[in-house]
Amino acid sequence: MTLRGLAADALVLCLCIIHQQNLCAKSIQLRNVMSTVVKCINFIKSRSLNSRLFKNFLEVLDADHCNLIYYCEVRWLSRSDMLTRFYSLRSEVCQFMDMQANPVDELSNSQWLCDLAFMVDISKHHNELNMQLQGPNQLLHVMFARVKSFETKLQLWKVQLQNNDTTHFPILQEQKPSKYARECEKISEVFTEKFQDMKIKQLELDIFATPFNVTAAAVPSKFQLEIIQLQSDDTLKAMYLNTPLADFYQRYINADDFPILRKHGLKFLSLFGSTYCCEQFFSKLNLTKSRFRSRLTDETLKWNCE
Template identity: 65%
Template sequence: MQVLVVCHCLIHQENLCAKSVQLSNVMPIVIKCINFIKSRGLNSRLFKQLLEDLNTDYHDLVYHCAVRWLSRSDMLTRFYLLRNEVDQFMNNRGNHVVELTDSQWLCDLAFMVDISKHLSELNVKLQGPSQLLNSLFAKVKSFEAKLHLWKVQLENNNTAHFPTVQEQKPSTTAKYAHVCVNLMETFNARFLDIKSKEMELDIFASPFNVVATDNSRVTVR
């Protein structure tokens, strides 16, 4: 007896879910600042010199690449850590960016840093050789459970799993709970095909834990 399960690539579906996370007021400002600094040779050299003079832990920003979305997590993290230096440089070059000193915008940036990191960690877990489909799907379901937990916590202003947001001490985190809800809905829609075949995966993973007579959802080919 053979059971054939056909589904879309889990990593690709997770990528699409990650791309759906957008705080429209964050990414345009971040990309604008990075492009202003790194797309001009003089600005890039002056910024690196500023970081060297200030003896920072990092010596440059990270470019954002829409094709390789995993770079977004590194890019946002680096930008957040160098936000004060970026603000100083932009002011020195006569290009003041008010958002860099706006507490609410910085909270939004911090949330994007944390949620992008969580999504990147999931993506890494889904990669690598010798992983079976049932194991990969278990990791996706585990992440969905985390999203539900984070949603409840953020509704109660609990930022235990969002350390960068915690640094900013926002007055409320309810808006970030809505982002988690939207992400949960996106995950549910993207992984709907494999969820419909969960019985087949259960039989494969734990055949002795499945009731033999419950074959209503099993397709034998």
């Protein structure tokens, strides 16, 4: 989805960062893991008899969990919880599938279990990034900084996994990792491709987010004089350090002294980094238009007032 930021003389287009990150998370090539896990879960949970038998089986074994978790492709954040639960119950699932005369060879395959462990860890890392990108009032430069931080982590993990260092992959530590440095490299390549347009705007973002740190000679000529004037004002620098960025541009960067910087700041303040606010609004609208509010009875009217 394309999002727009408007100013008096400029139009900036960017894709929803959360959706882009979602596409990057889906780029992991270990499809054999997901297909096998989903097949096992569907076999157990989509049949009521199997589901009851599996629950009873877990109770008898005194397992850590009482059931598996369904996976929904649309709600992709559920993948991490689903994989974590499945990994925790992998031995119980293997025994149950054997009892049902539907053995799954992968559950006894050390390499496949290693792939599963990697998927559990990397999915958790992706989820953590996604949760950081969510929330209202997130400015574009903050969201992009978190994406860049994750790209740097991928480079670190690549080097560490090449040396069989699984410090940041606790589930993978239980297995014997082999090929996952290349997987991190592939994910990093997808991030580079998806966020290429944002990286082109990096200097513009720096001018907006850290105007006191940029070098006047390095910015476009139309900004240079105002940047010098801004960086020479110690009062404005103190305000910048102690004021939220949006308030700083609205209250202290006036159109008389800094016309170009003010337009530039308002342009990036008006740019939505994701569709989070829009989707949150529709979620609230669905709650408002629920079946409880569509019936005018004494009971529902009381519920609405509460």
